[in-house]
Amino acid sequence: MAEKKLLKKESLGQLFEKLKSDGRRILAPRKKENQIAFEEVSSPEEIAKEYIQTTTSAKFTVFPPCEELLRYRFEDKEVQIEDRKLDPPPTVIFGLRPCDAAGFSVLDAVFSWDYQDAFFQSRLEKTSVIGMSCNEADEYCFCTSVGGGPGNTKGSDILLTRLGSGDYLAEIITDKGEEIVSLAPDLFGPAPSDQKDEFLAEVPVRFEHKELTTKLGAFFDNDLWVEQSLRCVGCGACAFVCPVCVCFDIQDEADKNGGTRLRCWDSCGFSLFTLHTSGHNPREVQSQRWRQRVMHKFSYLPDRFEIVGCVGCGRCARSCPADMNLVEHLKEIVETK
Amino acid sequence: MDALRKKARELLESGDSEVIIGYGEGSGNRARAIFVQKPEETERLILDDRCEQNLAVYLLKREVKSLGKPAIVARLPVLRTILQLAAENQLSDGDVAVIGISPDGELVDLPDFKAIEEYVDSLPLELSPEEQEQLEKIKNMSIEDRWRFWTDEFSRCLKCYACRASCPFCYCSTCVVERNIPQWIPVAPHGQGNLEWHVVRAMHLAGRCVNCGDCARACPVDIPLNLLTQKLDEEVFSNFGLKAGTTSELNYALSTFKPDDQENFIR
Amino acid sequence: MAEFEPKIIAFVCNWCTYAGADLTGTSRIKYATNVRMIRLPCTGRIDFMLLLKAFAQGADGVIVSGCHPGDCHYTAGNYHARRRWILFRSLLDFVGFDTRRVHFAWVSAAEGAKWAQVVNSVVNEVRELGPFEDYQKLARVGVE
Numbered sequence: 051m052a053e054k055k056l057l058k059k060e061s062l063g064q065l066f067e068k069l070k071s072d073g074r075r076i077l078a079p080r081k082k083e084n085q086i087a088f089e090e091v092s093s094p095e096e097i098a099k100e101y102i103q104t105t106t107s108a109k110f111t112v113f114p115p116c117e118e119l120l121r122y123r124f125e126d127k128e129v130q131i132e133d134r135k136l137d138p139p140p141t142v143i144f145g146l147r148p149c150d151a152a153g154f155s156v157l158d159a160v161f162s163w164d165y166q167d168a169f170f171q172s173r174l175e176k177t178s179v180i181g182m183s184c185n186e187a188d189e190y191c192f193c194t195s196v197g198g199g200p201g202n203t204k205g206s207d208i209l210l211t212r213l214g215s216g217d218y219l220a221e222i223i224t225d226k227g228e229e230i231v232s233l234a235p236d237l238f239g240p241a242p243s244d245q246k247d248e249f250l251a252e253v254p255v256r257f258e259h260k261e262l263t264t265k266l267g268a269f270f271d272n273d274l275w276v277e278q279s280l281r282c283v284g285c286g287a288c289a290f291v292c293p294v295c296v297c298f299d300i301q302d303e304a305d306k307n308g309g310t311r312l313r314c315w316d317s318c319g320f321s322l323f324t325l326h327t328s329g330h331n332p333r334e335v336q337s338q339r340w341r342q343r344v345m346h347k348f349s350y351l352p353d354r355f356e357i358v359g360c361v362g363c364g365r366c367a368r369s370c371p372a373d374m375n376l377v378e379h380l381k382e383i384v385e386t387k
Numbered sequence: 388m389d390a391l392r393k394k395a396r397e398l399l400e401s402g403d404s405e406v407i408i409g410y411g412e413g414s415g416n417r418a419r420a421i422f423v424q425k426p427e428e429t430e431r432l433i434l435d436d437r438c439e440q441n442l443a444v445y446l447l448k449r450e451v452k453s454l455g456k457p458a459i460v461a462r463l464p465v466l467r468t469i470l471q472l473a474a475e476n477q478l479s480d481g482d483v484a485v486i487g488i489s490p491d492g493e494l495v496d497l498p499d500f501k502a503i504e505e506y507v508d509s510l511p512l513e514l515s516p517e518e519q520e521q522l523e524k525i526k527n528m529s530i531e532d533r534w535r536f537w538t539d540e541f542s543r544c545l546k547c548y549a550c551r552a553s554c555p556f557c558y559c560s561t562c563v564v565e566r567n568i569p570q571w572i573p574v575a576p577h578g579q580g581n582l583e584w585h586v587v588r589a590m591h592l593a594g595r596c597v598n599c600g601d602c603a604r605a606c607p608v609d610i611p612l613n614l615l616t617q618k619l620d621e622e623v624f625s626n627f628g629l630k631a632g633t634t635s636e637l638n639y640a641l642s643t644f645k646p647d648d649q650e651n652f653i654r
Numbered sequence: 655m656a657e658f659e660p661k662i663i664a665f666v667c668n669w670c671t672y673a674g675a676d677l678t679g680t681s682r683i684k685y686a687t688n689v690r691m692i693r694l695p696c697t698g699r700i701d702f703m704l705l706l707k708a709f710a711q712g713a714d715g716v717i718v719s720g721c722h723p724g725d726c727h728y729t730a731g732n733y734h735a736r737r738r739w740i741l742f743r744s745l746l747d748f749v750g751f752d753t754r755r756v757h758f759a760w761v762s763a764a765e766g767a768k769w770a771q772v773v774n775s776v777v778n779e780v781r782e783l784g785p786f787e788d789y790q791k792l793a794r795v796g797v798e
Binding site: 083084085087105106115116188189190276279280281283284285286287289290291299301303312314315317320322335336337367368369371372373375378 | 413418419420421422444445448449451543545547548549551553565573580601607609
């Protein structure tokens with residue numbers, strides 16, 4: 051049972067100071083023109099005031115868009131490999147929404163499946179999450195349809211809920227959370243009597259994900275995929291803003307002296323994603339790629355890991371240039387006879 | 388809007404068109420592209436200020452082509468796109484029924500490419516004052532400030548290629564960035580990979596871009612990509628007197644020349 | 655401390671500038687040794703990306719040179735190149751790239767002296783500008 055405390059809003063500044071003197075960098079949502087994105091901050095004043103969700107996710111903290119895996123040099127006929135020293139900076143992600151926080155466990159499921167991905171794990175280990183419950187949601191949010199909720203604690207080390215007074219109810223959930231509290235125990239006062247639920251956003255359930263998973267089991271050859279994907283233009287925006295998409299590409303960038311091996315984000319929506327060296331492409335048309343996206347998130351991942359590959363953050367729908375809107379399509383599938 | 392729906396219905400009922408590519412209600416008060424195949428469904432077609440997406444991008448998609456003879460709701464950028472695609476041999480006269488839309492939202496009858504050319508000729512193709520202002524702002528920066536501005540903007544680029552996917556002129560079946568023997572343009576979203584991608588894309592669109600603005604709208608991280616193509620558009624016009632999307636005959640700046648083309652930087 | 659000597663890459667056409675540079679040599683004209691020549695059949699074949707690739711590989715300056723307009727061995731290659739450079743140069747300038755590092759010239763097979771002049775002045779100009787680290791650094795920007 052999570053321990054409940056009160057964190058006054060005036061105390062945030064001091065908390066940040068303590069975190070910084072503990073050698074941690076703090077990432078929080080910052081507003082830059084039309085974008086709200088996670089960036090390094092030094093004080094709470096820099097944090098975006100009102101926002102429902104950031105444009106891009108915080109996935110880059112544990113799975114960067116471009117990561118060096120190793121370097122190599124050619125010496126005569128030998129190849130000298132220099133492994134990357136994995137020493138990520140201790141990081142606190144402040145203001146992460148419960149949907150995003152839950153996303154870390156989906157990423158973890160993939161990156162520790164049959165092989166412990168040291169790059170991912172080393173970053174995850176050094177990352178602590180001070181989550182922020184949602185007082186407001188918009189029509190794109192659907193966390194409650196995928197087993198989440200605006201005040202869910204999964205994935206957060208401390209979850210803050212903003213109360214009517216402007217102060218925060220702080221739930222200390224994990225050991226990492228307790229570690230943070232121990233840096234500044236005076237800032238965490240006795241629990242308020244306020245009921246958390248009163249301050250949470252309303253997020254109506256739009257579909258039953260278990261029903262969807264069952265339905266998808268027999269949906270592979272359905273014609274609906276073609277109709278649904280007509281307006282999709284085949285970019286990677288949805289995959290790249292998604293907090294749980296993990297497809298990546300390995301690129302070697304080298305010259306005659308040596309080079310570097312990079313891991314970069316990739317998307318199953320790209321037309322050449324599944325192009326084989328033989329020239330055959332099993333997913334030649336967009337409908338097959340659209341089907342793959344939905345099946346992977348709502349059928350294959352649940353089957354294999356008992357985890358839904360979607361946290362309902364709604365970013366894909368907000369960013370899609372063609373307004374694909376995932377929830378609409380999912381509902382359509384569930385409602386199809 | 389009623390006139391549009393009536394026209395669409397007529398096209399479907401007469402069999403002249405098998406699918407109408409138009410705008411419909413989307414999520415969050417957006418408009419989205421819809422593909423109407425049944426006459427009753429023409430009621431879904433809408434027309435207002437939200438209808439900005441360049442629908443012509445769907446004309447070359449095999450999934451849409453397989454639906455049959457298309458008709459398309461065409462505001463000015465779409466009309467120019469159709470002409471430019473025709474100039475590049477991607478469309479023939481009569482391939483698509485064009486439901487022209489004037490800047491005031493009225494229907495315009497455009498039975499063939501010649502009619503579209505004449506109509507486009509009658510409209511102003513210059514940048515709006517706001518667009519001009521944005522462009523001037525960059526041009527007036529010092530060179531260091533410009534470098535800082537663009538490297539800052541490109542630092543957000545994730546190489547999602549939404550700009551490419553939403554552009555009707557990026558129809559290469561294998562994009563230059565997908566050619567990997569050698570990997571000419573870096574795939575990775577680092578500073579160099581991003582700069583080179585956007586430079587290549589701008590150059591490949593020089594003299595072809597019709598300023599629909601979809602690239603900047605599609606970008607999930609709000610990079611003002613249309614500024615790059617607008618600048619090159621300006622250069623193509625001031626140096627060679629050519630403008631994209633004004634004729635269905637190929638008149639591409641980079642595949643033509645004049646022996647007396649002027650410049651002031653070659654020794 | 656060794657003074658900075660710029661690395662200059664020159665993309666030249668085979669029929670005019672390359673032959674011209676050869677003449678510079680046979681005429682025993684001394685000129686700056688900073689230049690590495692890359693021979694192409696015609697300036698028309700020069701992809702604008704080649705210039706950026708040269709900078710990515712460590713060049714501090716680039717020279718692009720070919721036949722005078724009207725004299726192209728392939729009739730019109732240099733006319734197409736000229737149009738390409740007009741646009742590319744304005745794009746580079748627009749994104750804040752220092753176009754003082756990129757130089758264009760028409761040097762014919764008979765202009766041995768001119769080639770030496772072009773190289774010398776480009777080397778001097780680029781030496782003043784210093785090493786072009788900004789561009790090479792870009793490949794590490796954004797790499798975690």
